[in-house]
Amino acid sequence: MQELLAVRSIRVPRWLDHSLGLVAYIYLGAAVIFAATKTGFIICRYDPFIPFFRLGANTDMLLFGSSILLISVFVGRPYCRYLCPYGAILRVLSCFSKWRLSIPPDTCINCQLCEDVCPYGAIHPPTVAQSPERRRKGKRRLITALMAAPVVVLGFWWLGTALAVPLSQWHPESRLAEQVRLEELGVAESTTEASDAFRGSGRSVEQLYQSALSRRNDFVTLGGLLGAWTGLVIGFKLIHLSVRRRRDDYQADRAGCVSCGRCYWYCPVEKVRLGLISDVSEALPDGQMPTGPLVQLTVGGKKS
Ligand code: SF4
Numbered sequence: 247m248q249e250l251l252a253v254r255s256i257r258v259p260r261w262l263d264h265s266l267g268l269v270a271y272i273y274l275g276a277a278v279i280f281a282a283t284k285t286g287f288i289i290c291r292y293d294p295f296i297p298f299f300r301l302g303a304n305t306d307m308l309l310f311g312s313s314i315l316l317i318s319v320f321v322g323r324p325y326c327r328y329l330c331p332y333g334a335i336l337r338v339l340s341c342f343s344k345w346r347l348s349i350p351p352d353t354c355i356n357c358q359l360c361e362d363v364c365p366y367g368a369i370h371p372p373t374v375a376q377s378p379e380r381r382r383k384g385k386r387r388l389i390t391a392l393m394a395a396p397v398v399v400l401g402f403w404w405l406g407t408a409l410a411v412p413l414s415q416w417h418p419e420s421r422l423a424e425q426v427r428l429e430e431l432g433v434a435e436s437t438t439e440a441s442d443a444f445r446g447s448g449r450s451v452e453q454l455y456q457s458a459l460s461r462r463n464d465f466v467t468l469g470g471l472l473g474a475w476t477g478l479v480i481g482f483k484l485i486h487l488s489v490r491r492r493r494d495d496y497q498a499d500r501a502g503c504v505s506c507g508r509c510y511w512y513c514p515v516e517k518v519r520l521g522l523i524s525d526v527s528e529a530l531p532d533g534q535m536p537t538g539p540l541v542q543l544t545v546g547g548k549k550s
Pocket residue numbers: 347363364365366367368369498499502503504505506507508509510
């Protein structure tokens with residue numbers, strides 16, 4: 247659905263793209279912890295497309311799903327790129343995929359059309375040579391990132407432990423204990439199905455409170471783990487961004503490319519290969535000349 251709606255895609259600034267991309271990994275960590283503790287399957291519960299496929303859901307989810315689809319018109323696949331935990335796993339796995347989009351440097355004419363049309367910012371241009379001063383700065387940035395990463399992990403671990411109480415409130419047992427506590431105090435507006443079922447179960451209120459307390463203690467550890475995971479994700483991203491990779495040609499980002507095929511459709515080299523045009527210059531904007539090796543490949547008819 248998102249792909250079909252991506253008709254006016256704008257390029258998301260790199261810093262924003264990298265920052266938003268972290269959310270999916272943090273969400274993945276939270277989803278694993280919540281599922282492991284039987285707190286809930288939040289990926290399924292908050293899937294924005296369920297209202298459309300099942301033709302029914304509450305208003306909040308309908309609004310959420312509609313917003314994602316509206317954003318899809320201007321930002322390519324926003325849910326897959328910035329929220330979906332499954333998308334986060336696929337991004338990592340795509341780095342090791344055998345079959346993927348690649349740009350052969352011996353035929354690319356460096357026209358930049360693929361970079362311009364890719365709605366996912368997944369084509370990287372060649373890098374420019376750096377001055378010794380900039381290289382020194384780059385090294386200093388990498389050392390800073392390496393030193394900052396453990397601090398970030400520790401900081402988020404601490405934050406995660408501090409959030410144990412609000413995190414534990416997501417667990418059904420904690421919510422039930424809170425409802426029963428309010429009922430016992432006589433301030434609950436009404437009973438709920440869960441509290442009625444509890445009262446018919448034969449368990450004592452003390453047992454319920456003890457169980458909820460035990461969940462809260464679990465979440466001190468689990469919140470710390472989630473925090474450490476968040477810090478790890480941020481630390482790794484900082485290091486990743488600090489490493490400068492040299493590129494002599496246009497390259498597709500293994501993790502970012504979703505194989506939508508748009509760049510194929512615009513690439514002059516591909517058009518020549520498919521016989522849609524006879525020369526790459528026919529597909530280039532007015533005045534632009536090919537600069538890469540394909541000049542010999544197409545103008546002469548054969549690769550020289
Ligand atoms: S196939 Fe699609 S996502 Fe991949 S580089 Fe080309 S335009 Fe971008």
